[in-house]
Amino acid sequence: MAHGHDVDRFDRWAxxxxxxxxxxVIFEPMRRTVLQLAAQEVGRPAAILDIGCGTGRLxxxxxxxxxxxxxxxxxxxxxxxxxxxxxxxAGSTIHFQQATAEELPFPDAQFDLVFSTMxxxxxxxxxxxxxxxxxxxxxxxxxxxxxxFATGVMGLVRKLLRLRQFPEREGLQRTLASAGMTVVAxxxxxxxxxxxxxxxxxxxxx
Numbered sequence: 001m002a003h004g005h006d007v008d009r010f011d012r013w014a015x016x017x018x019x020x021x022x023x024x025v026i027f028e029p030m031r032r033t034v035l036q037l038a039a040q041e042v043g044r045p046a047a048i049l050d051i052g053c054g055t056g057r058l059x060x061x062x063x064x065x066x067x068x069x070x071x072x073x074x075x076x077x078x079x080x081x082x083x084x085x086x087x088x089x090a091g092s093t094i095h096f097q098q099a100t101a102e103e104l105p106f107p108d109a110q111f112d113l114v115f116s117t118m119x120x121x122x123x124x125x126x127x128x129x130x131x132x133x134x135x136x137x138x139x140x141x142x143x144x145x146x147x148x149f150a151t152g153v154m155g156l157v158r159k160l161l162r163l164r165q166f167p168e169r170e171g172l173q174r175t176l177a178s179a180g181m182t183v184v185a186x187x188x189x190x191x192x193x194x195x196x197x198x199x200x201x202x203x204x205x206x
Contacts, residue, residue, distance in 0.1 A: 007076050026196070030117060030189040031058050033198045034144050035065055037187055038113055041142045041200045045069050045112035049136065051101050051129075052076070052119025056084035059094050062115075072106070074099035076122075101129035109138045117146040118196075127175050134179040134203070143181070143201040146189060180204050 035058075038045070045066055050059050053073030063071055071094040075081050084096045099105050101116070101123045114133050123129045133143050149169055176182055185200040 033189040047111045048113040049111040050115040076100050104132045106136050110136050112141045114143040120147045130179045146198040149197045
């Protein structure tokens with residue numbers, strides 16, 4: 001899912017990741033936005049997958065919001081998976097495993113909700129990852145993609161610094177279309193001047 005140096009960095013970061021200032025300023029507001037949009041788009045999901053689940057915070061919140069749902073989390077960093085397992089509450093049914101977005105260890109059409117929050121820019125092969133999401137998404141399901149999609153001045157900064165891992169919106173839409181998917185709803189997460197988009201992506205109809 002991620003470049004090798006990214007995986008190593010997250011392995012080392014796992015034990016202190018939840019204490020980082022970005023959790024409060026960026027990630028927590030983004031997670032709330034993701035769960036609000038998830039509830040709007042899919043009322044009672046039977047199965048949820050979080051790609052790049054990190055320490056499992058989003059899935060722990062989803063377990064409270066969607067009781068009874070099957071919950072799966074995958075991350076490329078073994079350290080993150082171990083920490084997620086260590087802090088999993090007693091009685092939780094969340095299952096974590098090491099895997100990448102490009103090779104999801106699940107049969108076709110399994111999940112009503114797929115989350116990927118601030119992980120898409122780490123994916124080694126974004127086109128292959130998108131195809132995998134399309135494969136495991138159940139009919140009528142939604143992929144909730146939250147990431148940094150630069151607009152305005154930040155869009156110019158992206159071009160100047162050649163930050164290609166952060167996709168342009170037009171390029172993302174083309175790749176989604178090639179996988180038979182499209183954006184059906186969108187919100188902007190608080191913080192960072194609204195530069196983080198939360199998109200609900202579904203199978204294209206017609």
